[in-house]
Amino acid sequence: MIKKQLFLAVFTATILAGCGTKVPITERAAVIDRAPQPVAALAQPALVPAPVLPASPAPREVAPVEVAPVDISKLKTIYFDFDSFVVKPEFQAALEAQAKVLMANRQAKVSLVGHTDDLGGREYNLALGQKRADAVKRSLTIFGVSDAQMEAISFGKEKLASAGSDEVSRAKNRRVEFAAP
Amino acid sequence: MMTGLTRRQAVVRASSFMAMGLVDSSANAQLRIEVSGAGATQLPIAVSPFKGEESAPHSVSAIALADLMRSGVFRSVTGVGALDESSRPEWSRIRAVGADTVLGGSVSRLADGRFDVRWRLWDAVRGESVGSQNVVVAAADLRYTAHRLADWIYEKLTGEKGVAATRIAYIVKTGGATAPRFSLWIADSDGEGAHFALSSGEPIISPVWSPSGQHLAYVSFESRKPVVYVHELSTGRRYVAANFKGSNSSPAWSPDGRHLVVTLSRDGGSQMFLIAASGGGEPRKLSSSLSIDTEAVFAPDGKSIYFVSDRGGSPQIYRMSVDGGAAQRVSFSGTYNISPAINPSGDKLAFISRIGGAFKLVVQDVATGVMQPLTNTEADESPSFSPNGKQIIYATQILQAGRWQEALMTTTLDGRVKSKLTAASGDIREPDWGGFQGLTVK
Numbered sequence: 001m002i003k004k005q006l007f008l009a010v011f012t013a014t015i016l017a018g019c020g021t022k023v024p025i026t027e028r029a030a031v032i033d034r035a036p037q038p039v040a041a042l043a044q045p046a047l048v049p050a051p052v053l054p055a056s057p058a059p060r061e062v063a064p065v066e067v068a069p070v071d072i073s074k075l076k077t078i079y080f081d082f083d084s085f086v087v088k089p090e091f092q093a094a095l096e097a098q099a100k101v102l103m104a105n106r107q108a109k110v111s112l113v114g115h116t117d118d119l120g121g122r123e124y125n126l127a128l129g130q131k132r133a134d135a136v137k138r139s140l141t142i143f144g145v146s147d148a149q150m151e152a153i154s155f156g157k158e159k160l161a162s163a164g165s166d167e168v169s170r171a172k173n174r175r176v177e178f179a180a181p
Numbered sequence: 182m183m184t185g186l187t188r189r190q191a192v193v194r195a196s197s198f199m200a201m202g203l204v205d206s207s208a209n210a211q212l213r214i215e216v217s218g219a220g221a222t223q224l225p226i227a228v229s230p231f232k233g234e235e236s237a238p239h240s241v242s243a244i245a246l247a248d249l250m251r252s253g254v255f256r257s258v259t260g261v262g263a264l265d266e267s268s269r270p271e272w273s274r275i276r277a278v279g280a281d282t283v284l285g286g287s288v289s290r291l292a293d294g295r296f297d298v299r300w301r302l303w304d305a306v307r308g309e310s311v312g313s314q315n316v317v318v319a320a321a322d323l324r325y326t327a328h329r330l331a332d333w334i335y336e337k338l339t340g341e342k343g344v345a346a347t348r349i350a351y352i353v354k355t356g357g358a359t360a361p362r363f364s365l366w367i368a369d370s371d372g373e374g375a376h377f378a379l380s381s382g383e384p385i386i387s388p389v390w391s392p393s394g395q396h397l398a399y400v401s402f403e404s405r406k407p408v409v410y411v412h413e414l415s416t417g418r419r420y421v422a423a424n425f426k427g428s429n430s431s432p433a434w435s436p437d438g439r440h441l442v443v444t445l446s447r448d449g450g451s452q453m454f455l456i457a458a459s460g461g462g463e464p465r466k467l468s469s470s471l472s473i474d475t476e477a478v479f480a481p482d483g484k485s486i487y488f489v490s491d492r493g494g495s496p497q498i499y500r501m502s503v504d505g506g507a508a509q510r511v512s513f514s515g516t517y518n519i520s521p522a523i524n525p526s527g528d529k530l531a532f533i534s535r536i537g538g539a540f541k542l543v544v545q546d547v548a549t550g551v552m553q554p555l556t557n558t559e560a561d562e563s564p565s566f567s568p569n570g571k572q573i574i575y576a577t578q579i580l581q582a583g584r585w586q587e588a589l590m591t592t593t594l595d596g597r598v599k600s601k602l603t604a605a606s607g608d609i610r611e612p613d614w615g616g617f618q619g620l621t622v623k
Contacts, residue, residue, distance in 0.1 A: 127451035127473040158384040
């Protein structure tokens with residue numbers, strides 16, 4: 001009986017640990033033996049191949065999920081004025097419609113991805129993009145969407161929609177997109 | 182007197198490079214160096230090509246001379262003829278060309294394929310030898326030997342440690358807008374000998390060396406959100422240091438290597454948190470504000486951080502104790518100051534300041550607040566001090582063949598001597614200059 005309780009406790013703890021939003025350490029550093037190798041051994045060094053990561057799917061693809069997917073293509077991109085993080089009135093109707101889609105399917109999750117134009121530093125722009133994603137998330141929350149359904153993140157200036165340095169191009173970059181989580 | 186590279190050290194150096202989990206660089210991503218400008222007072226040095234080095238894979242004398250010139254402290258003098266370590270210099274000829282210091286040497290290939298490298302440094306003013314060295318190294322260690330030689334000369338003549346044998350990390354972006362590739366590279370301080378540690382179809386930003394030189398922390402978007410990783414260079418293995426709900430970015434190491442300060446949006450907004458460098462555990466929030474707080478870096482004593490905040494309405498640089506408390510503003514010029522970097526002695530702050538619409542690298546004296554722009558480029562980013570505090574590496578954009586290309590540059594602290602590192606292809610960005618540790622095994 002005690003053994004079963006112990007098993008259950010360990011099992012539960014493992015599940016709970018996995019449920020956190022933190023990703024636990026998968027591998028610890030091995031202790032490296034610094035003894036010198038004979039010169040001959042260097043002829044065939046044990047190269048650990050660098051991880052080459054696959055290209056990720058385009059943001060508008062819906063990744064397979066266990067829950068009923070939200071049709072991301074129905075969720076329009078929200079655009080922002082220069083130096084602004086306020087959702088303009090012209091986007092409120094679209095956001096309200098998007099809120100209804102998410103409230104109709106409480107299991108569905110979505111990423112709100114904030115972006116900036118190309119001007120300025122990378123980390124500061126990451127934070128500015130975050131401010132935009134947070135603003136959209138706040139609007140959706142006000143319309144009734146549950147916090148658990150949304151993750152607000154930022155790509156800063158790392159994924160420009162338009163490469164130009166004129167104001168028309170820059171305006172296309174200041175945006176929040178909806179993506180599968 | 183520098184200890185020559187023993188066979189053990191040389192072998193460990195080569196094996197630590199090989200076993201780093203790094204893939205050999207392709208020709209595409211090797212960097213070339215150009216040096217420009219003249220320092221205020223420069224030591225004239227004559228470096229003779231080393232006898233026999235034309236049959237070695239690398240020119241030890243040329244690599245060392247380029248290192249010395251890049252430091253801004255030396256200028257090259259030619260016309261002293263060929264000298265090896267046992268030559269008798271003709272002082273009248275040497276003084277006639279204006280050299281104060283002369284370097285000569287030789288490189289001989291041994292039967293087992295290794296190289297016997299010898300050199301001697303002379304003081305031309307006093308007309309005498311000031312030191313000599315002799316090392317036996319594998320071919321793979323010739324570059325490193327040249328860098329160690331440059332640092333030996335630098336230290337002998339300035340009393341300060343040289344940085345030629347240190348390493349830099351940076352990101353290269355290749356491919357167009359539709360199918361970009363991003364890779365994280367590690368190279369010698371001159372950009373040569375580059376190896377890549379990671380390649381991805383999604384952006385990588387903010388690489389930072391650990392104080393021990395054994396790890397790099399960086400932000401990768403491979404999970405389609407920003408996540409902080411720590412990468413162990415000797416094994417190529419890595420782990421997630423921060424992947425909380427929202428964005429995770431802007432890592433910086435504490436001087437003891439045990440913690441990272443990161444920017445997390447898990448509570449909404451962008452705020453700074455302290456986490457264990459090994460990952461796991463509960464983050465400690467360093468400040469609470471309704472503004473953006475990001476780009477934190479530790480002061481060298483580990484007790485305070487410099488960071489960027491727009492709590493005053495636009496981004497400025499502040500300093501705050503790690504234990505909390507009020508933050509003091511330290512940047513006062515203009516309305517946009519970001520990306521702070523502090524030198525190892527803690528008395529100079531480098532950052533990016535928007536001046537007249539251009540983003541410019543500036544350096545500010547911590548005690549007096551006097552600030553000086555260092556460049557005439559207009560899209561500077563990501564400054565990082567060399568570990569002797571004498572140079573700054575940064576990213577910028579340079580017009581090349583009608584196209585703005587991202588390139589890395591170094592500058593001396595007075596802005597007078599600059600060098601350009603330009604990849605043959607791709608945009609280079611996000612440099613971080615490593616420290617003195619992790620280079621050899623004593």
